[in-house]
Amino acid sequence: MEYKNEKISARFETTYVFRTLENNDILRPTLSLKRNFEAIEFRSRFRYKFSDKASIRMGYNLDNNPPQLSQLQPFLNVSNPLNTVIGNPNLVPQNNHRVYASYNTFDFQKGSGFYGYLSANFDNNKVVSKTIIDEDLVRETTYANVNGSYNVNGYLSVNKKVKVDSLRTVTFYLGVGPSIRKSINFNNGVKYSSTNNSASPKVGLRFNWKDVLEFNPNYKLSFTRNTFDLEAFENQEFVSHSLNLDTATFLPKGFEWRNDMRYSYNPNIADGFQKSAWFWNATLAYSMLKDKGTLTLKAYDLLNQNTNARRIATANYIEDSQSTVLQQYFMLSFSWKFNSLGKAGETGGGSRYYRH
DSSP: OEEEOSSEEEEEEEEEEEEEEEEOOSSOGGGOEEEEEEEEEEEEEEEEESSSSEEEEEEEEEEEEOOOHHHHOOOOBOSSTTEEEOOOTTOOOEEEEEEEEEEEEEETTTTEEEEEEEEEEEEESEEEEEEEEOTTOOEEEEEEEEOOEEEEEEEEEEEEEEEOSSSEEEEEEEEEOOEEEEEEEEETTEEEEEEEEEEOOEEEEEEEETTTEEEEEEEEEEEEEEEESSTTSOOEEEEEEEEEEEEEEEOSTTEEEEEEEEEEEOTTSOTTSOOEEEEEEEEEEEEETTTTEEEEEEEESTTSOOOOOEEEEOSSOEEEEOOOOOOOEEEEEEEEEOOSSOSTTOOOOOEEEEEO
């Protein structure tokens, strides 16, 4: 069912789903399995336009996800003697409820605006692993349904453009992306909950001098806090910093020089990992042949410090990781732009790139 007019747009849809999961085990007929699942699913969305510059959107979705056959089948998998796995035929489907809303207002003439977004997911009967470790450190894993998991995240941003003169403008922007995630899991058969709170405020500006210079510095701070209701796990807090600078200089006679510089700092990452690094890419381009051809020289990772050391927090562990990444290189390329809008009766092409 759908309704539209100049200001309102609304849509509602519902579905009744029939699902059958079946597995036939020829060698072990007692392990054969057939389960029927029926469920109602729902979709809805709504938009209201206050004006050509402002609108609000919201919606609600209901999804139903059955367990996997491997999670249902009561088959004891002993391929890894230190971690045996057996399914749980009594599992029920997971229901996911999602609600969201956003508000956007932007004045294109003034170059200023605000954007806000909020989304929440609630899981009922979520399927999680349940592991028990015996005295010999052998793990036995099965699956269980749990309630109480949810995830709430949002984003807010505001920007303001200031006109210096007819050629130069400065745009200031500020954004933040908070989130809260609660997970229900098991630790050696004991059910517990973990809550992850994070926020990533970002501030920056863009300076534009038409046909001369573009300058865009910004700074981002990421904060994360993990808490547990189980004494075996300690609460954790950590932060990371990121400073970025993008520049573009439009030199005379068809030259263009661009830089992408980033500094990252992870003070809480474990010893042995690279806590900070500079990453700098530079590109020099020259337009020729009546702007149809472009000769480009790119330098990737000029300082030869590229690293992707990072820390992530999950429901039951915190991981520091660092892996091999693309190293410093230089690339010379040439591109030729074919006219895609020819004369009457002609057909256009696209762009073809030649690199050395």
